[in-house]
Amino acid sequence: MKRTRFELTPQRSIREAFVEASSFLDGMRVMEPQRNAQLLLEHVLGLSGTSYYMALAEPFPANRRHALEDVINRKAQGVPAQYIIGEQEFYGRPFEVTSAVLIPRPETELLVEAVLKYGRELTPRSKRLKAIDIGTGSGAIAITLALQEAAWDLLASDISPDALEVAARNAKHLNADVEFRQGNLLEPFAGMAPDILVSNPPYIPAEDIEGLQPEVRDYEPRTALDGGPDGLNPYRIMMEQLPLLSAPPRLIAFELGMGQAGDVAELLRSAGHWKEIVTVPDLAGIDRHVLGILR
Template sequence: MTVREAYMRASSFLGERGASEAPKSAELLLQHVLGVSRTRLLVLWSDPIDDDAFDALWAMLQRRVAGEPVQYITGEAYFYGRRFAVNRSVLIPRPETELLAERVLQLGDELWGAPGAPRVVDVGTGSGAIAATLAAERPAWRVAASDLSAEALETARGNSEALGVAGGVTFLLGDLLEPAIAAFGADGIDAVVSNPPYIPSAEMEGLQVEVRDYEPRLALDGGEDGLEPYRRMLSQMAAHGAWPRLLGFECGLGQARELASLLRETGHWPDVTIVEDYAGIERHVLGVRR
């Protein structure tokens, strides 16, 4: 059997059993089994695939058919061009979140210039995708990553170490902004960025199986209307008088305008904007005090 034939069998197997994005999943799993890039995979298209590699591929296909996301099967995902290890203790990084990181980088440069050194806290860091990206792109920034899950925080630490930025990131265990406020004080946080849980509780059971049964509920369930984590962060800021100059949130479908209103009501960010993702969905809300 050639590599191409193995791919065709894998893609058909997934497609016939209703797996989403069957061709792409088959390709990614085959790349992982062979340890090659997509370009190299095409070079090997006509070469034979050995039995051990095909057996490994077939075992992974069974997991994919059961609903397990490709990223958890391979143990990796890419964010802002960098590889991140992922497991079931962390949310899989999404492409739209790259837009949030990019906007925070741009606004940070406008507010603090180069080589400014703002203290930026990534709340609910998960895999550490946002925190490590900010630290890698702006080495002078003082980045902190917080999470309520000790397992997630260890994954974030491991990814930061693998990317060579662990020395520029402080890791904090605790509830939302509380550990950062305790560590740096009310006046010690210049910017907050967060992709918190935002799925309304009643919608959790209706999520696709890849999300509902495999990704951590702690990183998904945002309470009755999905906005509870944002309200709690704003309450923590109010309780301690900790108002960052820059605030960047990711949110769910139909939530951006209400979230923007919550930010405006505080009176601490004169400039509140909504940013659409690649699909035209209002996905990010940013507050700036220039």
């Protein structure tokens, strides 16, 4: 009979606890059961990297048994491991994540790299640039840019006050100087002339959300996923809001979904401000980012 609740067999080594937990998650059809089991084991034991592997042969601490059972059962129910742990690494730094924010993805690190590359080409380094991050969520993009490029002034916005609280805590913890504002897309920056605008907005077509992995569909904030009927509503609205700014940004950079690069690039061309349009693929070869550059 299939087990629907995880209970660790007593007197197990840490390695045996890992095998038992990953086998249970696999039986519950959890994606990447071994990776999730290790992440949760490391969290419960307070170990990571080399210290975790060196401890595998040791007995599993009896006083951590119920803690492991709890997190494995939550994972089996579909809760993302990052929300259970309360943390996700981005660009080599730990970011707090809660159910109020989208979990930062590795492909977004490529967006940060592209913004750093083209942003640094805009002007001599002696001039400070002003960069705004739209829909900041956990603050991963804005905070990383602020820490990687001290000569830039970073501002970030989100429509969710709960998300902004998470972002502010991340900025404080990582000692990043970022100003946060609440509001819809470009509205918080009316009258401003930013040099750089970067955004990873919601881009999932509304009808596709039900087909997402359950841990994304059921646990990550829908406002950070739903991009309208074709997933492009946030990009269109931002283009419509450009007149709110006193001048268009010299660099604009968007993350987007599979198959959307051509449409987003055309939106930038139609706006008429950016002479150069660049498309950046992710590590899987999917066109994931579109940038407009006015040199």
